[in-house]
Amino acid sequence: LAHWRGEPFGELGYLDEARSERRRLSEARRSLETLRLEAIIGDGRVASAVPEAERLVADTPDDEHRWVLLIRTLELAGRRGDALGAYERARRRLAQELGIGPGPELVAAESTVLGTPVPAHTGGPTPLIGRAELIRGALARCDTGGPLVLIGEAGIGKSRVLEDLRRRLRRGGVTVACSACALHPDTAVATLRELVDDLGTPLDLTLPPVEAFLDAITRLTESGQGVVLVIDDLDRAGPTSAAALQSAAGIDGVVLLATASDVTLLPRELAAEAVTVEPLGRTELMELAGLHL
Numbered sequence: 001l002a003h004w005r006g007e008p009f010g011e012l013g014y015l016d017e018a019r020s021e022r023r024r025l026s027e028a029r030r031s032l033e034t035l036r037l038e039a040i041i042g043d044g045r046v047a048s049a050v051p052e053a054e055r056l057v058a059d060t061p062d063d064e065h066r067w068v069l070l071i072r073t074l075e076l077a078g079r080r081g082d083a084l085g086a087y088e089r090a091r092r093r094l095a096q097e098l099g100i101g102p103g104p105e106l107v108a109a110e111s112t113v114l115g116t117p118v119p120a121h122t123g124g125p126t127p128l129i130g131r132a133e134l135i136r137g138a139l140a141r142c143d144t145g146g147p148l149v150l151i152g153e154a155g156i157g158k159s160r161v162l163e164d165l166r167r168r169l170r171r172g173g174v175t176v177a178c179s180a181c182a183l184h185p186d187t188a189v190a191t192l193r194e195l196v197d198d199l200g201t202p203l204d205l206t207l208p209p210v211e212a213f214l215d216a217i218t219r220l221t222e223s224g225q226g227v228v229l230v231i232d233d234l235d236r237a238g239p240t241s242a243a244a245l246q247s248a249a250g251i252d253g254v255v256l257l258a259t260a261s262d263v264t265l266l267p268r269e270l271a272a273e274a275v276t277v278e279p280l281g282r283t284e285l286m287e288l289a290g291l292h293l
Helices: 016-042 046-057 063-077 080-098 106-114 132-146 158-171 189-197 209-222 241-250 282-291
Strands: 148-151 175-180 225-232 254-260 272-274
Touching: 016 046, 016 063, 046 063, 063 080, 063 106, 080 106, 080 209, 132 148, 132 158, 132 254, 132 272, 148 158, 158 175, 158 225, 158 254, 175 189, 189 209, 189 225, 189 241, 209 225, 209 241, 241 254
Parallel strands: 148 254, 148 272, 175 225, 225 254
Antiparallel strands: none
């Protein structure tokens, strides 16, 4: 971490490979910074931990775990009022920027400071507010066919919309396969294997991986089964997965629903409708805040 300087491969920003590697390295740095803070707290160096926790929260204000570490550190420092203030800052941030309420870990951190029992987590999601029109449009797209990509900056809430769509489609009896494109997958076809596993369809192992994936999808559609492929972070897909998903989206009976932060990294030949996920409006934020008062 001490040797980190500037933005990785900044001079090669125009190359897709450089952008993908830069994001991978940035994510690795983020994880290491969090681990370092946890080690400082565990070592009892509270005086050093407080400013470090504040810095990390300022860098990534949508990272709930970092807020939890800040709250814990402030409590250890005997600053319970500041700890509760940090919880409130986190709650407002999540509501205003992401349209969600605090997760179980954050709620538990507040309860610990207050000395009250930790609320039992029901497992149910926070109601999705302000996205009804977006949901209706995406569901209509599933009826008419054609790829749909939800575009928005990280943390805007597009993954939450995608998850809501997945649940609705499965409740409606639609065959859905889900995956998320990792920054640094184990193999070039990891995303494709996850999709096939989710479908529960056997692969023809005599075929190359991409052909086997397309063959499995085709067999389902030819049996009269429509398939919805739900892909988070499509802009992270490597060339192999991107080409296969692009081909799959062209099969009759297949609908591709995806999210992306960087539209320029999407497969160039993917004729997808891009829908921008906008921040919540004032009315929606007030409604959401009312759920968590």
